[in-house]
Amino acid sequence: MSRTLGQVPVWLDKAQAYADQRKFDVGVLLTARLAPDQWHFTRQIQALVLGPLRLANLLRGQAPADNFELEPTIAAVRASVGETREKLDKLRSEEFAGAEARVIALPFLPGKGLQANDFVQQFALPNFYFHAVTAYSILRHNGVDVGKPDFLAPLAFRDL
Template sequence: MNLFDISIPHMSRTVGQVPVWLDKAQAHADQRKFDVNVLLTARLAPDQWHFTRQIQAVVFGPLRLANVLRGQAPPDLLELEPTVAAVRACVAETREKLDRLRSEDFAGAEARVIPLPFLPGKGLQAPDFVQQFALPNFYFHAVTAYSILRHNGVDVGKSDFLAPLAIRDL
């Protein structure tokens, strides 16, 4: 299994759940008669990013990882307008980009050293970068975004985070 196989498909699966969260947020706002976009600026703590910024990290994470593992410059982080329509469009565009990636595009990625932008002059071997930074950071932001909705009364549950499971008969 290469670095693509242990990261990008799993991250894409979680990115694909964001529209489910947004559907439930919209239903909650409709039921309570408030503008759903209010939830997009909600945060769990004053020093944490708001929902929209958390989603920016969720969609940027796998795109950045895919680029650096292939020896390309990371994509620019775009500011995301705090509207459901903008979030949905960004998520859909990200999924399309991730769906075009193939395992063979990542041949040789294990040998790369990935620079750490927050520690100039330092980096991690690509396997360590994926396992110690990229995946934990991605799931931190995904869980935080999900938790912001949950904290604000949106009826999201564990299955909304996990996505459908590939269950088989024993």
């Protein structure tokens, strides 16, 4: 998740360059959406920022990270992504001792929960990548020159 979050500044750089080249306010891209009933770009990034923090808290037996409203500006998005990555980098594996035994409650389904491993694999990761792909696709749909390498980040190739 931190690796994918690390690509968001690349997307933002390209969005800003595209807006500058075409002479429009980059805020248009930050509030763009793919469908009328879907979250806009900045709200998609907000989900990317909250997802890993909430997951880390839940796996450690803590309350989920508080929700917040991310301001649709390049500076606010950059800062939020950077702060989240710093928090994730400070996490240590020993903090997650016993996580596999936890059942994570689902607030949107009162009385239901998922075993921690199932929560990660069936909900947290797919949800995170859904919002990452959607944010990326909003920019791509609006003409920003982002490609698959911008989504994947540099790969750790090895010689065979």
